[in-house]
Amino acid sequence: MLKIDGERVYLRDHKASDLDVFHAWLSDAVVAKYLSWRTYTREESFTHLAHSINENNANPRTDYFFALVLNENEHIIGEAGFTIQTQTKPGGIAELGYFLLQSYWGKGYATEAAKLLIAYCFTVLKLHKVTAGCDVENRASEKVMINCGMQQEAYRKKQRLLNGEWRDRLEYALLYDDWKA
Numbered sequence: 283m284l285k286i287d288g289e290r291v292y293l294r295d296h297k298a299s300d301l302d303v304f305h306a307w308l309s310d311a312v313v314a315k316y317l318s319w320r321t322y323t324r325e326e327s328f329t330h331l332a333h334s335i336n337e338n339n340a341n342p343r344t345d346y347f348f349a350l351v352l353n354e355n356e357h358i359i360g361e362a363g364f365t366i367q368t369q370t371k372p373g374g375i376a377e378l379g380y381f382l383l384q385s386y387w388g389k390g391y392a393t394e395a396a397k398l399l400i401a402y403c404f405t406v407l408k409l410h411k412v413t414a415g416c417d418v419e420n421r422a423s424e425k426v427m428i429n430c431g432m433q434q435e436a437y438r439k440k441q442r443l444l445n446g447e448w449r450d451r452l453e454y455a456l457l458y459d460d461w462k463a
């Protein structure tokens with residue numbers, strides 16, 4: 283099982299016993315407010331979790347989404363991870379995502395998780411670029427990207443369909459050379 287340790291949180295591969303808490307954020311309309319998915323039924327959460335668990339041992343692995351866990355009490359507080367967009371010998375690109383239970387928002391946990399993921403992408407997977415994006419009004423998500431040293435690369439107009447409305451999207455990225463410096 284893959285585990286990435288941080289100061290206050292750690293990330294680990296999902297397991298079947300994560301279902302209750304996994305479904306808690308996937309079924310929360312506030313968490314989903316700026317996301318392209320509608321809220322999940324328990325069956326849909328089960329299928330989604332099964333896919334994540336399957337990916338744990340995939341070779342090559344493209345989805346690295348982890349349970350985000352508090353060191354102090356082992357509570358699962360959300361999910362963070364990335365999808366590999368491209369991976370070649372001379373580098374590759376991953377896109378980050380993070381989703382927390384509402385009660386843990388605003389404590390810096392997503393920023394800590396994103397920084398751990400970025401370090402993993404650059405040092406272990408030897409990628410050269412990490413990207414992330416969010417709805418133009420998803421300020422908390424944008425702030426996580428900024429906190430990690432990412433630079434805005436694009437402002438895409440009417441890029442994602444959300445509740446029947448085409449929404450503008452911000453895209454940020456961090457290059458290995460800038461991260462190392």
Ligand SMILES: CC(C)(COP(=O)(O)OP(=O)(O)OC[C@H]1O[C@@H](n2cnc3c(N)ncnc32)[C@H](O)[C@@H]1OP(=O)(O)O)[C@@H](O)C(=O)NCCC(=O)NCCS
Binds near residue numbers: 422
């Ligand atoms: C986005 C999300 C993961 C952030 O998690 P978090 O642990 O609260 O993030 P952090 O505490 O690390 O950082 C959030 C930052 O945004 C700021 N922020 C939060 N809400 C804000 C708002 N409405 N306007 C401006 N800034 C805001 C916080 O003050 C904090 O800034 P700081 O680091 O300068 O203090 C969480 O809000 C979430 O799960 N949202 C729903 C799912 C989602 O939208 N995920 C992103 C997909 S693109």
